[in-house]
Amino acid sequence: MAYTFMFFTGMWLSKTVHPLYFNTHDDLVNFGLSYTAMAIAGTTSVFIGRLSDRWGPRAVLIGGTVLYSAGMTLRVVHDSAVVAVASGLVAGVGASSVFIGLRTWTLHNTTEEQRVPIVSRREFMNQAGTALGMGTAGALAAFIGAGDRGYVCVLLLAAGCVLAGLFLIPPGRTSTVSAGRAKAGGAGFATVFREHRGLALGVVGLGFLMGSYASILSPYLPLLLAERGVPVALVGVVLALASVVRLTAAAVAGKYLRERSPLAVFLVSESCCAAATLILALSVSPWLAACALAVRGAFLLGATVSQELLQLNAFPTALAGVLFGLVQSAFLAGDALGGAVGGWLYHQLGSSHTVLIATVLTLANALLVPTFYGRLRRLSETAPERQSAHATS
CATH class of the missing domain: 1.20.1250.20 (MFS general substrate transporter like domains)
Structure with a gap:
């Protein structure tokens, strides 16, 4: 799945540069606040799952992609605790939505026989995107420019990678998802x-x-x-x-x-x-x-x-x-x-x-x-x- 590759490439570009950028400005306390807020937001997964059952996985994937990209963009602000917490909360809800959306999409749109290659392929794209993001983040920052310029550009590039995934979200089986929503309605x-x-x-x-x-x-x-x-x-x-x-x-x-x-x-x-x-x-x-x-x-x-x-x-x-x-x-x-x-x-x-x-x-x-x-x-x-x-x- 190309969407998975784009999402995890952007995620790890940002996750690799994020602490380095904040550390450069001696703002690791704000980084910690952002990280903690993201973890707390992740505990809302059970409620996001409920929305996936009602609205369908594709809607949750779209919403999660936009929210995660927005949260990543806010990481360019390093000197505000309020913005750091907001970034973590928004990104945490977005990431949780994407993870649940990917799994429920697989369940709604595949047969038991199709799931093995699809889940394996998704995990491969996950690992490939992670390796690319981690491996190129520092080099990209150095290539773009010293100081804040390189870090900020990589953070924005990472958010853009995730947002570009909107064009790669696979369509779903309308009838299957609608039937699932009807059963889950009450x-x-x-x-x-x-x-x-x-x-x-x-x-x-x-x-x-x-x-x-x-x-x-x-x-x-x-x-x-x-x-x-x-x-x-x-x-x-x-x-x-x-x-x-x-x-x-x-x-x-x-x-x-x-x-x-x-x-x-x-x-x-x-x-x-x-x-x-x-x-x-x-x-x-x-x-x-x-x-x-x-x-x-x-x-x-x-x-x-x-x-x-x-x-x-x-x-x-x-x-x-x-x-x-x-x-x-x-x-x-x-x-x-x-x-x-x-x-x-x-x-x-x-x-x-x-x-x-x-x-x-x-x-x-x-x-x-x-x-x-x-x-x-x-x-x-x-x-x-x-x-x-x-x-x-």
Whole structure:
């Protein structure tokens, strides 16, 4: 999907330059305010999902694209706390809308057989845009001009990339979306928790768990590699290599996943992520740690794609937006908790013990997700049999 490539290119152009620009003016406090406001705004995902069920994913994608571009444009103002908070709030709502819109569009406009290549292709475009944005942001800023000129131009270019995605949003199946909206018209949060309580509570719990262990580990990877003996000058190279490995995995994931069950792929991928994280925790060799991180990137891709396929197959079409919103809000809540606890854990226990905790949480997720979605599948398969037996009795 070309839209995904443009969106993530713009996102990472901006995310890479944003802190550098604010740091140049000693305004990192305002950067922190903007970042926090964006995270808080992301917790509105559950309400955005409700709008997606009512209006359709394309409308949410259009609105989210405009809002995210506007929030990114406000980042050129570095010396105002009010503008920084406004930028984070607007961009946070916009980004959440885009993420939910992409997932609900896939559910509304594809069959189960079509989803594997589409989700894999979207993840590939995500990784390609991320790599391009991160890799060219600094060079672009330097090429355009020294000082504020380069940073401001890149920030505006990033916002323009995202806004240009409006012309690349794919059309939807009008009949399918209209039918979904009609079914969702009278359904609210009470309906979700009354008729799908187990599903809602399960996705909230799993989303919270994944957010927690991700934020305990990911922000501290540069520190972890340095402590394992990787030269500071090469830490960025190792992280870039992990991104390339994940991009390569995304390129071949579609063909591999078409031939295998998402349940099995998730179990193997997430278990291997846990094993790679364990090696990262126990490694005394810098190059073993670097290899473990690169391998982890490939398996993380498999876990990410297969989990989304499990969600797409399990969520009722008319309520998909609400459920994806619940997943995203729970993930961000877990991310906030993990981020707050992570620094304390590293300080109190050291990196090895903290990464061991992340390993245990990853392994728990590897077991709980297949158990949960496997049970949902068994229940859905037995429900028609029970209805048939009841009708003939």
